[in-house]
Amino acid sequence: MNLSINEALFSVNEQLKIGLIHYSKIIVEESPQMIKGRTQLYQENLYLELQETPVTERPGIKEWRQLWKAFGGDPNRYRHSAESLMRRIAKQQYLAPFHSAVDLNNFFSLQFEIPVGIYDLDAIEGDVKIEVGNEKTGYEGINGRFNSLENIIHSKDALGPFGSPFVDSKRTAVTEATTNALQIFYLRPSLSEEEATKLLSSAGNMFTQVSGGEYEVHILSKENSKVQF
Structure with a gap:
């Protein structure tokens, strides 16, 4: 499988980086109590921090x-997923456990x-490309409705778009039947390549400690706009 990023995106931000982790032979199931407890404690501490810092x-x-905003999206109307999660925590609407893959992804x-x-x-067909959507781009989301991806970075395969920071x-979607997965990290552009690699390796290690299997890390950037696994 080839994974690439449209090089036009670097005209907006030349430091843009997309992190990729390829997991194989994993077991997705109910999160162990250790992960549930750690996630709950993290959310409680984060709630206290968010009372001081918006x-x-x-x-x-x-x-x-x-x-x-630089890509033309409205961050107030369409909040990226990390902000949406954090706003829930700020209201003490803590995230309920789902399964190990989703719980770790949220963490x-x-x-x-x-x-x-x-x-x-295994639900992805052909190669994966990272692009910015237009007025026709969108899909049925896990939120149960059609989501427009106009001016929003997204990933797509031979069948169309399937993921985004939105x-x-x-x-x-990953289920308890999933054994191979692709995790996409929409990294902060300000991170160095070294910092980004450490972040992805830390995440991959933690994920496979819980779900077993193996992982490999890749980064799409201006210097390396195409990878293969």
Whole structure:
């Protein structure tokens, strides 16, 4: 499988980076109590922090709002997923456990303050491309409605778009039957390549400690706009 990013995106921000983790032979099931407890404690501590610092002033949230706007999107109307999650925490609407893949994905998004998506690799057809949507781009999301991706970065395969920093599609959602997955990290552009690699490796290690299997890390950037696995 080839994964690439439309090089026109770098004209908006030449430091743009997309992190990729390819998981294989994983087991998706109910999260262990250790993860549930750690996630709950993290949310409670984050709630206290957010009483002092508004969500939009968190460094990662703020940087992605600026990037969203730079691509032509409205960050107030269409909030990226990390901001949406954090706003829930600020209202003490803590995230309920779902399954290990989604729970860890949400944890990473909160921890790193960036949008993160995870997809069933066996539901993806052909190569994956990262592009910006137009007025015709969209899909049925896991929120149960059609979501427009106009002026929003998204991932697409041979069948069409399937993921974005906004809301993910129903078609490629990870389930407890998933054994191979693709996780996409919409990294902060200000991160160095070294920092981004450490972040992805940390996430991959934690994910496979819980779900088993193996992982490999890739980064799409201006210097490396196409990878293969």
